[in-house]
Amino acid sequence: xxxxxxxxxxxxxxxxxxVKIECRSLDFQATTMFWYxxxxxxxxxxxATSNEGSKATYEQGVEKDKFLINHASLTLxxxxxxxxxxxxSSFYICSARGLAGGPVQETQYFxxxxxxxxx
Amino acid sequence: GExxxxxxxxxxxxxxxxxVIKCTYSDSASNYFPWYKQELGKGPQLxxxxxxNVGEKKDQRIAVTxxxxxxxxxLHITETQPEDSAVYFCAAHPGGYQKVTFGTGTKLQVIx
Numbered sequence: 001x002x003x004x005x006x007x008x009x010x011x012x013x014x015x016x017x018x019v020k021i022e023c024r025s026l027d028f029q030a031t032t033m034f035w036y037x038x039x040x041x042x043x044x045x046x047x048a049t050s051n052e053g054s055k056a057t058y059e060q061g062v063e064k065d066k067f068l069i070n071h072a073s074l075t076l077x078x079x080x081x082x083x084x085x086x087x088x089s090s091f092y093i094c095s096a097r098g099l100a101g102g103p104v105q106e107t108q109y110f111x112x113x114x115x116x117x118x119x
Numbered sequence: 120g121e122x123x124x125x126x127x128x129x130x131x132x133x134x135x136x137x138x139v140i141k142c143t144y145s146d147s148a149s150n151y152f153p154w155y156k157q158e159l160g161k162g163p164q165l166x167x168x169x170x171x172n173v174g175e176k177k178d179q180r181i182a183v184t185x186x187x188x189x190x191x192x193x194l195h196i197t198e199t200q201p202e203d204s205a206v207y208f209c210a211a212h213p214g215g216y217q218k219v220t221f222g223t224g225t226k227l228q229v230i231x
C-alpha cells in the first residue's frame with residue numbers, strides 16, 4: 001500500500017527557534033500534500049494544501065509566514081515552524097495524494113505525525 | 120462547502136460485539152468516502168473506503184454502507200477485538216482534487 005513517512009517523529013525545541021518537519025511519499029508520487037494540526041482529543045485541522053512546484057494554499061487563520069511550506073518534488077514536502085512558541089506545541093500530520101489515474105488517485109494517505117513541544 | 124457530522128463521539132462495546140459509527144454529509148457532489156483509524160500518538164490509517172456508485176463494501180470484519188439519497192454512510196465492525204480500540208474518522212470527498220472534509224471522530228473502546 002501507499003506509505004507516507006514523516007521526520008522527525010517528535011521534537012523538543014526552545015521558544016524562538018525554527019523547526020522543520022519532512023513528509024515523504026515513499027512508493028508513489030504525490031501531486032498534492034496536506035498539512036494538518038491536531039490538538040488532543042480533537043479532529044484534524046487542515047492548515048494548508050501544497051501542490052508540487054507551486055505555492056501552498058493556507059486555510060483561514062493559519063499564518064503563512066509562521067508555517068512555511070515547501071513542496072519541491074513529487075515525493076517531498078516540508079513544513080517549517082518559524083520562531084516557535086509554546087502555543088505551537090501540537091501534533092502535526094502530513095498527508096499525500098497521488099496522481100490522477102495513478103494507483104492511489106484521490107485517496108489521502110497520512111504520515112505517522114510529528115509531536116512538537118516548544119519549551 | 121461540505122459538512123460532515125459523525126456520531127457517536129464515544130462508543131464502548133464488549134469484545135465480540137458489533138460497533139456502528141454513522142456519518143452524514145451535506146454536499147451531494149461528494150462521491151468518495153474513506154474511513155480512517157487513528158491509534159494514540161499515530162497518524163490516521165485508511166481502513167476502508169467506498170465510492171458513490173457502490174452501496175456497500177466489506178473487508179473481513181469491517182464493512183461500510185452508503186445511502187446517497189439520505190446522504191449518510193456508516194462503518195460497521197463485527198466481532199470487535201481490543202485492538203480495534205482507536206479513534207475512527209469518516210470523510211467525504213467531492214471528487215477531483217478538492218479537499219476532503221473529515222468528521223469529528225469517534226473514540227471506540229472495546230472492553231475485553
